Amino acid sequence: MLPEHARGHNRSLVLQTLFHQGAMSRADLSRETGLTRVTISDLVGELIADGFVAEMGMREASGPGKPAMLVDLDRDGHRIVGLDLSGADEFIGAILTLDGDIVGRKSVAVATGEGAVVEAVVSLARDLVADAHAPVLGIGVGTPGVVDEHGVILTAPNLGWAGFDLETALREALDLPVLVANDANAAVLAEYTFGGAGDDVLLVKVGRGVGSGLLASGQPMRGAHFAAGEVGHVTVGTDGGPVCVCGKVGCLEAWLAVPALTARLAAASADDREGILRDAGERLGIALAPIVGVLDVSEIVLSGPQELLDGPLAEATVETLRARTLAQFHDGVRVRMTEQGQDIVLRGAAVMVLSGQLGVS
Amino acid sequence: MLPEHARGHNRSLVLQTLFHQGAMSRADLSRETGLTRVTISDLVGELIADGFVAEMGMREASGPGKPAMLVDLDRDGHRIVGLDLSGADEFIGAILTLDGDIVGRKSVAVATGEGAVVEAVVSLARDLVADAHAPVLGIGVGTPGVVDEHGVILTAPNLGWAGFDLETALREALDLPVLVANDANAAVLAEYTFGGAGDDVLLVKVGRGVGSGLLASGQPMRGAHFAAGEVGHVTVGTDGGPVCVCGKVGCLEAWLAVPALTARLAAASADDREGILRDAGERLGIALAPIVGVLDVSEIVLSGPQELLDGPLAEATVETLRARTLAQFHDGVRVRMTEQGQDIVLRGAAVMVLSGQLGVS
DNA sequence: TGTGTTTGTTCGTACGCTTTACTAACAAAC
DNA sequence: GTTTGTTAGTAAAGCGTACGAACAAACACA
Numbered sequence: 059m060l061p062e063h064a065r066g067h068n069r070s071l072v073l074q075t076l077f078h079q080g081a082m083s084r085a086d087l088s089r090e091t092g093l094t095r096v097t098i099s100d101l102v103g104e105l106i107a108d109g110f111v112a113e114m115g116m117r118e119a120s121g122p123g124k125p126a127m128l129v130d131l132d133r134d135g136h137r138i139v140g141l142d143l144s145g146a147d148e149f150i151g152a153i154l155t156l157d158g159d160i161v162g163r164k165s166v167a168v169a170t171g172e173g174a175v176v177e178a179v180v181s182l183a184r185d186l187v188a189d190a191h192a193p194v195l196g197i198g199v200g201t202p203g204v205v206d207e208h209g210v211i212l213t214a215p216n217l218g219w220a221g222f223d224l225e226t227a228l229r230e231a232l233d234l235p236v237l238v239a240n241d242a243n244a245a246v247l248a249e250y251t252f253g254g255a256g257d258d259v260l261l262v263k264v265g266r267g268v269g270s271g272l273l274a275s276g277q278p279m280r281g282a283h284f285a286a287g288e289v290g291h292v293t294v295g296t297d298g299g300p301v302c303v304c305g306k307v308g309c310l311e312a313w314l315a316v317p318a319l320t321a322r323l324a325a326a327s328a329d330d331r332e333g334i335l336r337d338a339g340e341r342l343g344i345a346l347a348p349i350v351g352v353l354d355v356s357e358i359v360l361s362g363p364q365e366l367l368d369g370p371l372a373e374a375t376v377e378t379l380r381a382r383t384l385a386q387f388h389d390g391v392r393v394r395m396t397e398q399g400q401d402i403v404l405r406g407a408a409v410m411v412l413s414g415q416l417g418v419s
Numbered sequence: 420m421l422p423e424h425a426r427g428h429n430r431s432l433v434l435q436t437l438f439h440q441g442a443m444s445r446a447d448l449s450r451e452t453g454l455t456r457v458t459i460s461d462l463v464g465e466l467i468a469d470g471f472v473a474e475m476g477m478r479e480a481s482g483p484g485k486p487a488m489l490v491d492l493d494r495d496g497h498r499i500v501g502l503d504l505s506g507a508d509e510f511i512g513a514i515l516t517l518d519g520d521i522v523g524r525k526s527v528a529v530a531t532g533e534g535a536v537v538e539a540v541v542s543l544a545r546d547l548v549a550d551a552h553a554p555v556l557g558i559g560v561g562t563p564g565v566v567d568e569h570g571v572i573l574t575a576p577n578l579g580w581a582g583f584d585l586e587t588a589l590r591e592a593l594d595l596p597v598l599v600a601n602d603a604n605a606a607v608l609a610e611y612t613f614g615g616a617g618d619d620v621l622l623v624k625v626g627r628g629v630g631s632g633l634l635a636s637g638q639p640m641r642g643a644h645f646a647a648g649e650v651g652h653v654t655v656g657t658d659g660g661p662v663c664v665c666g667k668v669g670c671l672e673a674w675l676a677v678p679a680l681t682a683r684l685a686a687a688s689a690d691d692r693e694g695i696l697r698d699a700g701e702r703l704g705i706a707l708a709p710i711v712g713v714l715d716v717s718e719i720v721l722s723g724p725q726e727l728l729d730g731p732l733a734e735a736t737v738e739t740l741r742a743r744t745l746a747q748f749h750d751g752v753r754v755r756m757t758e759q760g761q762d763i764v765l766r767g768a769a770v771m772v773l774s775g776q777l778g779v780s
Numbered sequence: 781t782g783t784g785t786t787t788g789t790t791c792g793t794a795c796g797c798t799t800t801a802c803t804a805a806c807a808a809a810c
Numbered sequence: 811g812t813t814t815g816t817t818a819g820t821a822a823a824g825c826g827t828a829c830g831a832a833c834a835a836a837c838a839c840a
Contacts, residue, residue, distance in 0.1 A: 123787065280715075283715055354644055
């Protein structure tokens with residue numbers, strides 16, 4: 059640990075404070091961070107020189123004393139490019155502000171195979187960077203599959219990838235910072251930074267498959283083999299269930315994934331629909347109960363088609379969880395839909411860039 | 420982040436290196452840590468002045484150059500006191516070396532109620548400190564119940580405690596650093612530091628109840644309400660099961676805790692015993708499968724009566740886990756007994772002190 | 781006009797680590 | 811016995827980082 063590491067930490071502390079609390083004076087920053095005004099002035103000067111922070115004009119004086127010069131992140135001066143490769147039909151890309159607002163979109167049809175996918179993704183990213191009309195802080199990518207800490211996609215059956223270094227490929231093609239992570243892990247970051255989630259939260263993402271992203275004490279969990287969150291093919295219950303594409307019986311994905319669930323709903327009468335949704339929700343609760351017990355998460359967030367998840371399914375999940383865990387410890391566990399909608403992975407990808415480049419989350 | 424924090428980090432880095440690799444020269448430390456020889460000399464001088472490190476004599480010269488003066492943690496000059504309050508009949512205490520070796524023991528009968536327990540524990544700790552015949556680095560305590568980050572026992576039904584600040588009570592009575600944590604959380608630290616466990620490990624402790632301790636990326640998980648690991652009263656399976664003391668049906672504890680399991684074994688014929696153990700192991704596997712899926716732990720360690728756990732039960736657990744998770748991601752999950760035996764909580768309590776006082780683990 | 785408050789900067793100081801340069805102590809080769 | 815080369819550890823100087831003291835600027839209020 060060298061002094062410059064401490065300096066970097068303090069730089070991030072200033073950026074983090076501005077990110078969450080908005081424009082304020084140097085003296086405000088001093089009070090918020092506990093560093094002295096002198097040190098803050100020095101740090102802010104450095105951050106202004108680097109272009110991350112800008113002076114925003116004087117605060118209209120409200121009391122005695124010299125009026126304050128407000129400083130803030132240069133929010134208008136930067137953009138982030140986010141990509142979501144988890145869609146069934148399209149690769150979706152967006153230009154985002156530092157606040158996670160989407161100010162531009164573009165998408166291309168899904169490709170398969172290493173070469174074709176990379177070509178499509180690079181082209182999508184290049185177009186978005188060109189349209190940003192501002193310096194791009196970096197490119198964040200949320201992709202299905204197991205992704206290691208350096209953005210190497212270890213396995214991604216849907217995209218036909220195994221051991222492919224997407225991060226380096228994109229960085230070399232675009233000459234910008236690139237961060238690649240699993241889509242559900244990106245999503246939980248969006249929920250944490252923009253969705254007001256607490257420090258211990260599990261996000262369950264239901265789509266073609268079922269994945270999850272986990273934050274413990276505000277830190278993303280990666281797992282021993284970078285496979286944390288890969289919960290789709292865990293068997294749930296001890297009484298059989300639907301057959302899964304993986305060959306097993308009763309996988310969470312066979313109960314809950316959108317294709318399986320919509321197929322069962324389509325085959326059922328209108329009266330049976332609620333029962334089917336409640337069954338799926340109960341299965342999710344059964345799978346989550348031991349996780350809530352071991353991890354003591356306070357919040358479970360669902361992401362996916364609202365018409366499927368937000369209703370009988372979510373209700374059955376929370377009821378099952380309450381019934382299967384000890385109220386004394388985990389009474390407060392909340393289950394809710396995300397409010398980030400379909401853009402959750404894009405916004406999570408932006409958080410990855412904010413976190414990687416500014417140390418902000 | 421101030422410069423002195425960096426200094427503290429580097430002090431711990433030196434101690435950590437010596438702790439794990441044993442005596443070495445200052446130049447060796449420089450190579451291991453990446454800090455310069457000058458800085459290491461300065462740090463070592465400070466640590467010697469503080470009594471944590473001692474010079475151990477010259478290394479017999481093996482090559483050219485000036486012979487090296489070996490330095491090491493002053494292992495003989497310090498002791499740690501560990502307490503294990505999780506026993507059914509006794510509070511167990513021990514004097515330990517910095518290497519976790521037990522060099523003295525003492526125990527007292529279990530008391531109940533705040534006042535009586537504190538009196539018994541303080542007296543036990545005081546006797547051990549007096550017998551240590553060396554400066555005691557601190558006192559670590561592993562206790563059943565939910566314990567917060569400051570050593571306040573939020574709930575401990577077995578001891579009749581709720582919201583009791585054991586850490587402060589002991590610190591004021593004994594005037595030594597005190598660290599209190601849940602017994603299973605202490606146990607997993609022992610397994611990590613002394614048992615060669617990896618960075619992502621779950622320890623399941625089977626005794627009167629069933630608890631667990633979890634390390635993710637080498638960091639202990641606490642949970643949103645400090646209740647991480649409280650897995651005993653999670654319902655497992657969807658086909659009923661034994662009635663639990665908590666009133667629910669099919670709790671993991673009703674399947675697996677020692678009193679319930681021995682009672683079922685005693686009531687069964689010799690031929691049925693293996694089936695009962697396998698059933699219990701299967702239930703454990705069912706409960707652990709979603710946890711392995713979400714957390715991607717590489718290692719599950721069992722702690723408790725060897726004659727119950729180490730055999731058909733553990734075998735059934737690992738078979739169930741393999742059957743219920745996707746081999747592609749979690750093939751390598753190992754299930755094994757701890758080799759720390761009955762002293763695992765005591766040794767874990769020592770790790771808490773090492774970690775808290777020296778930054779070593 | 782003076783007094784008190786707040787902001788932000790300048791100056792000098794303390795601390796931590798590095799680089800550079802040195803001494804001490806040894807082995808190997810001659 | 812001398813020279814050469816290597817390794818261990820220390821001393822001095824310099825740079826980066828944060829702090830406290832002091833101050834000027836700008837304002838409210840009496």
